Amino acid sequence: MAALPRRIIKETQRLMQEPVPGISAVPSETNARYFHVIVTGPEDSPFEGGLFKLELFLPEDYPMSAPKVRFITKIYHPNIDRLGRICLDILKDKWSPALQIRTVLLSIQALLSAPNPDDPLANDVAELWKVNEGEAIRNAKEWTRRYAMDN
Template identity: 40%
Template sequence: MEKHDIDNDPTPLISAAPIGDGDEDLLHWEAAIIGPPNSPYSGGVFFLDIHFPIGYPLKPPTIIFKTKVYHPNINSDGCIGLDCLGPLWSPVLTISKLLLSICSLLTDPNPEITFDSEIAHICKTDRSRYEDIAWEWTCKYASDYN
């Protein structure tokens, strides 16, 4: 169902598909997010790993950034601090909606829910510096399909 929705209603800036062809592989996907325009992530391509639990959609998928990202809501292991992937999970959320939420998080970080207090502090107190560092990381890790 998720694959059908993505194939029939493509969304700009995001793509996702199962890895491989077998039924077991339907639980493991790869996604890509194009960095949103007018953000320090613009022009970058960010790859994510998606694992669906056996209880999906009653349980949320695990979504991890494979591309390094300088962001207060994404830790060094690629884990994402997004409430809809945890306590506010709803079975009506689709992968497309989750990826759009992650894309929005890139544009509008939430330094109140953070994995990295130093990045959150810079984001809150010196937005220009935060965006400069995020742009440097985008150029270093998310350009030319690194």
């Protein structure tokens, strides 16, 4: 494998030295471009108390193209589908090399606080979120309790 760009090394070091509250990202033992990530559910959201595991991969041309990120822990959210794929503009056409692993993960955490059922990835979830928000939030809490709590 080609040498790891120093940008990736720098980002990894900074993630360790100045961790973002509620977020941890650790490179894999075998591949320094692959990160194991845990994002805690934001306070006052239906995901509060959950520990959500994600995987993040930095493609060959990173930072010219966006990291690939996916939820591994199941989550009930209108912008995250059954396979954990995330609908977020900065992971697609709004990517900029000025963004970093930490800002991407912060954006994902923010997405948990502010679901956007008008731009859905999980249609069934988004539909319920629009017609019966109360029930959708109950579902999200239940999924969080069932799948993402660490006890």
